[in-house]
Amino acid sequence: MGSSVIEKPLLAALSGRRVSPPPVWLMRQAGRYLPEYRAVRARARDFLELCYTPDLAVEVTLQPLRRFPLDAAILFSDILVVPHALGAELRFVEGEGPRLEPVFDRAGLARLGAERLHERLGPVYETVRRLRRALPDRVTLIGFAGAPWTLAAYLVEGRGSKEFLRPRVLARRDSALFGALVDLLTESVIEFLSAQVVAGAEALQLFDSWAGVLPESELRRWCLEPARRIVATLRARHPEVPILVFPRGVGACLRLFATEVGAQGLSLDTGVPMAWAAAELGGPSGPTLQGNLDPVALLGPEDRLLEEARAILLAAASRPHIFNLGHGVLPETPPERVAALTRYLKSGGE
Amino acid sequence: MGSSVIEKPLLAALSGRRVSPPPVWLMRQAGRYLPEYRAVRARARDFLELCYTPDLAVEVTLQPLRRFPLDAAILFSDILVVPHALGAELRFVEGEGPRLEPVFDRAGLARLGAERLHERLGPVYETVRRLRRALPDRVTLIGFAGAPWTLAAYLVEGRGSKEFLRPRVLARRDSALFGALVDLLTESVIEFLSAQVVAGAEALQLFDSWAGVLPESELRRWCLEPARRIVATLRARHPEVPILVFPRGVGACLRLFATEVGAQGLSLDTGVPMAWAAAELGGPSGPTLQGNLDPVALLGPEDRLLEEARAILLAAASRPHIFNLGHGVLPETPPERVAALTRYLKSGGE
Numbered sequence: 001m002g003s004s005v006i007e008k009p010l011l012a013a014l015s016g017r018r019v020s021p022p023p024v025w026l027m028r029q030a031g032r033y034l035p036e037y038r039a040v041r042a043r044a045r046d047f048l049e050l051c052y053t054p055d056l057a058v059e060v061t062l063q064p065l066r067r068f069p070l071d072a073a074i075l076f077s078d079i080l081v082v083p084h085a086l087g088a089e090l091r092f093v094e095g096e097g098p099r100l101e102p103v104f105d106r107a108g109l110a111r112l113g114a115e116r117l118h119e120r121l122g123p124v125y126e127t128v129r130r131l132r133r134a135l136p137d138r139v140t141l142i143g144f145a146g147a148p149w150t151l152a153a154y155l156v157e158g159r160g161s162k163e164f165l166r167p168r169v170l171a172r173r174d175s176a177l178f179g180a181l182v183d184l185l186t187e188s189v190i191e192f193l194s195a196q197v198v199a200g201a202e203a204l205q206l207f208d209s210w211a212g213v214l215p216e217s218e219l220r221r222w223c224l225e226p227a228r229r230i231v232a233t234l235r236a237r238h239p240e241v242p243i244l245v246f247p248r249g250v251g252a253c254l255r256l257f258a259t260e261v262g263a264q265g266l267s268l269d270t271g272v273p274m275a276w277a278a279a280e281l282g283g284p285s286g287p288t289l290q291g292n293l294d295p296v297a298l299l300g301p302e303d304r305l306l307e308e309a310r311a312i313l314l315a316a317a318s319r320p321h322i323f324n325l326g327h328g329v330l331p332e333t334p335p336e337r338v339a340a341l342t343r344y345l346k347s348g349g350e
Numbered sequence: 351m352g353s354s355v356i357e358k359p360l361l362a363a364l365s366g367r368r369v370s371p372p373p374v375w376l377m378r379q380a381g382r383y384l385p386e387y388r389a390v391r392a393r394a395r396d397f398l399e400l401c402y403t404p405d406l407a408v409e410v411t412l413q414p415l416r417r418f419p420l421d422a423a424i425l426f427s428d429i430l431v432v433p434h435a436l437g438a439e440l441r442f443v444e445g446e447g448p449r450l451e452p453v454f455d456r457a458g459l460a461r462l463g464a465e466r467l468h469e470r471l472g473p474v475y476e477t478v479r480r481l482r483r484a485l486p487d488r489v490t491l492i493g494f495a496g497a498p499w500t501l502a503a504y505l506v507e508g509r510g511s512k513e514f515l516r517p518r519v520l521a522r523r524d525s526a527l528f529g530a531l532v533d534l535l536t537e538s539v540i541e542f543l544s545a546q547v548v549a550g551a552e553a554l555q556l557f558d559s560w561a562g563v564l565p566e567s568e569l570r571r572w573c574l575e576p577a578r579r580i581v582a583t584l585r586a587r588h589p590e591v592p593i594l595v596f597p598r599g600v601g602a603c604l605r606l607f608a609t610e611v612g613a614q615g616l617s618l619d620t621g622v623p624m625a626w627a628a629a630e631l632g633g634p635s636g637p638t639l640q641g642n643l644d645p646v647a648l649l650g651p652e653d654r655l656l657e658e659a660r661a662i663l664l665a666a667a668s669r670p671h672i673f674n675l676g677h678g679v680l681p682e683t684p685p686e687r688v689a690a691l692t693r694y695l696k697s698g699g700e
Contacts, residue, residue, distance in 0.1 A: 162512050165646065165680070172650030212599070215644040215676065216623040217658060249562070251601020252626045273566040276602045294565040296515065300522030308567060326565065330515070 010071045010140040013288050013320045014203060014242035014264045021348045022313070022321040023071035025142070026338065028328030029064040030076050034335060036063050047092040048084070051077045057127040062134060067335065068342040071322075072140040072203070073131060075196070077124055079146025079207055082188050083155050085120035086112040102158030104170065109181055114188050118195060125199040132200030143201030145193050147208035147230075147247075148185035149222040155181065164213050171222060178222075186226045190233050197238045205244040205267065206230060212249020212269075219253055227261045235262065244290055248327070258282045268292035270326025274315035289319055292326035298337040299330065305337060306344050313345075360421045360490040363670045364553060364592035364614045364638050371698045372663070372671040373421035375492070376688065378678030379414040380426050384685060386413050397442040398434070401427045407477040412484060417685065418692040421672075422490040422553070423481060425546070427474055429496025429557055432538050433505050435470035436462040452508030454520065459531055464538050468545060475549040482550030493551030495543050497558035497580075497597075498535035499572040505531065514563050521572060528572075536576045540583050547588045555594040555617065556580060562599020562619075569603055577611045585612065594640055598677070608632045618642035620676025624665035639669050642676035648687045649680065655687060656694050663695075 009023035031037055040060050044050040051057060061076040080098055084090040088111075089101040103109055118125075132141050146154075154160070156167035156178075171178040193204050211223045231243050244265035247257050251271070258266050258281040268277055268291035277289055293312055297305045312323070323345055329338070359373035381387055390410050394400040401407060411426040430448055434440040438461075439451040453459055468475075482491050496504075504510070506517035506528075521528040543554050561573045581593050594615035597607050601621070608616050608631040618627055618641035627639055643662055647655045662673070673695055679688070 160512075162510075168644075168646040169649045169682075172646060172654060212621055215620045215642075215647075215658075217661070218644070219621075249599070249601075249621070251599075251621050252604075252623055252630070253621065254602075255626075270565045271562055271569075271599070271601055271603065273602055276605075280602075292565075294518075294568070296518040296522060297565075299519045304522060308565075311567070332519075 006137065008071070008138055008140045008202070010322060011202065011242065013322050014244070016264070016288065016320050018320050021345055022316070022323050024323040024342060024345050025070050025072035025074065026064075026325050026329050027074075029068075029070060029074070029338075030060045031329055032331035033329055033333040033338075034063055034067075047078070048090065051081060052123040054123055054127040054130055057123075058130045058134065061127070061131055064338075065136070065139060068338055069346045070342065071138065072142050073135055074142040074144060074205070075124070075128055075131065075201070077127070077144070079144075079151065079209070080154060081121060081124060082145060082185065082192055083112075083151055085117045085192075086114060086184065086188060087116075088112060088155060097160045098154065100155055100158050102166070103155045103181065104166070106177060109177060109184075112181075112184060114184065114191070117188055117191060121192060121195070125195050128196050128199035128201055132202075140202050141200060142203045142205055143193060143196030144205040144207060145189045147206050147211070147223065147245075148182045148189060148226040149214070150208050150210045151185045151189075152178065152181050152222070153210045164210055168213065168218070171218060182222060182226060186229055190230055193230070193234055194237055197234070197241050201241065203242050203244065204234065205246060205265075206263075208245070208247045210249075211247040212251070216253055219250065220256070223247060223250075224256055224260060227257070227263070231262045254281060258286050263287060265290050265322065267324065268326060270294045272326070274312050278316055278319050284319065286319070288322060289316055290322040290324045292324065293341075295325045295327050295330050295333070298333045298341065302337065302340050305341060309341060309344060356487065358421070358488055358490045358552070360672060361552065361592065363672050364594070366614070366638065366670050368670050371695055372666070372673050373490075374673040374692060374695045375420050375422035375424065376414075376675050376679050377424075379418075379420060379424070379688075380410045381679055382681035383679055383683040383688075384413055384417075397428070398440065401431060402473040404473055404477040404480055407473075408480045408484065411477070411481055414688075415486070415489060418688055419696045420692065421488065422492050423485055424492040424494060424555070425474070425478055425481065425551070427477070427494070429494075429501065429559070430504060431471060431474060432495060432535065432542055433462075433501055435467045435542075436464060436534065436538060437466075438462060438505060447510045448504065450505055450508050452516070453505045453531065454516070456527060459527060459534075462531075462534060464534065464541070467538055467541060471542060471545070475545050478546050478549035478551055482552075490552050491550060492553045492555055493543060493546030494555040494557060495539045497556050497561070497573065497595075498532045498539060498576040499564070500558050500560045501535045501539075502528065502531050502572070503560050514560055518563065518568070521568060532572055532576060536579055540580055543580070543584055544587055547584070547591050551591070553592050553594065554584065555596060555615075556613075558595070558597045560599075561597040562601070566603055569600060570606070573597055573600075574606055574610060577607070577613070581612045604631060608636050613637060615640050615672065617674065618676060620644045622676070624662050628666055628669050634669065636669070638672060639666055640672040640674045642674065643691075645675045645677050645680050645683070648683045648691065652687065652690050655691060659691060659694060
């Protein structure tokens, strides 16, 4: 009171106001496309050590902010730290992605437990604490977690997949078992995100990367309901911290997430036409829309890149909007394209 | 004239009429889940030989019709026979899917040509001719092709992929080259489908299996425009033969395919809520909707399976509808589940 507090643009947008130019950050803005990231990555034995070493995780989180005029930093971590903290064996195979010990029966579920969740995730909270102190005033610190369905899908499949058939079959053949797994993950995600807020996260994003493989009835049960529960519990505990949900690939079912989850923000994947989203997803009282430039546009010519960014700005102009990609920055992305994009956005898209 | 001609239920539905109970067929209804398919498959050296040997391809096409009350047979073949007939090397690696010699430059494009298209695809036309003679009166023979974007994606990537990044990048970095490839494929698909009609196909389906990885602007250029051209040319040449398009995974962009392509039928993937599609995709004058039961439902309990089938019947009741899956029958599917589903549908869903 008295001293002038400048509201952070990203938080302003998530409070339902149109901010001009809109705040911008990019999913996977810290990552392999940056040479300075690769240098730090080389200092860690493996990817998980990078996630669990606050010195290194803080450094890579901050790297893109030194280069580009971004309005948010997202904690550098991985969605699979939650299953890992629940006791699932996890390793990242170079060039092939994650491998987990698959959970397909009650014995597999019984091996998981939340007893040591906070202890194991302590280094992540420490990273959040340090980031909050290190970030400039205008930059919002975003914490995140994988959504229960997506985490359960990796746990049951044991790895990444195009179709995630094993979890989809298990969810139907033994919905009690699958439901118990999703419940454990839902509770753990709530505790994990809550601890990130206590450590200093100012906004949260829930990544449901594989929601798109489910039909509506299964989506309601395994994605929408857990998201609603997570959002309601966190909003009750931390009413000042807005939440973004990212149900990737759900198409027309985005309407359910816009109207039934209660999150302040809805992140759109590449396939969603922003004009459709702005018109159909709740109107001016609906959630703030985030997105949704094709990450591949950063690998093409600059004029097309800026043209597509401009089309998104125009289509979202009637709504509170956070500019982002529709998926993560690709490792092959030239950093100068990210520079050109963010410069363009900060110039008001002219 | 004079003799009573019974109209085939599938063609009636595609002419825009509601048929009760709706006609039913299943994508990949001929396939590995049937023991009699596996027996025939074992007689061919490889999967391509199965596609190119009319005796075998006719037999596996007819197999599901001997077991289940289906209203259509779809030619047994593969979408990649068109690139193969254009000169691309192609082989199917057991358990890993197709491998093609990748096309990434003008030299690669120059190796492809339509000169021998019909000669190489002759066995496919012969299969269509024999099927048309062999099929019962009520059953419609569906011909098909992969859509140009999906075929180009396989050609540029050289194999299946989660994301098909190589073609997405090439389409932006060298849109002239990529456009020439898509044009060649568009012309070839038109000639291929047209020849299938001449050989006896009574309806056609265009499979754009990987349309869902593109943002709207790219989708319009590489999927919507070619589909419009294919449909317009074929409708002019063969006005009596209806066409179904299947742009898988495009979510809200289905509206473009419902209103701008001119096809009589629109096939919906698993992720599309049928109630949304029935309300939003063109109303009573829009295309006949096809779909869209989750194939995984056939691997779960029978009561849930029939409940979901019933929900689709109810949601589509206001529109001309063809019952189908939202994706192909899975190899792990118990044939008795398909029997239960089709019996239920033929009983009027009661």
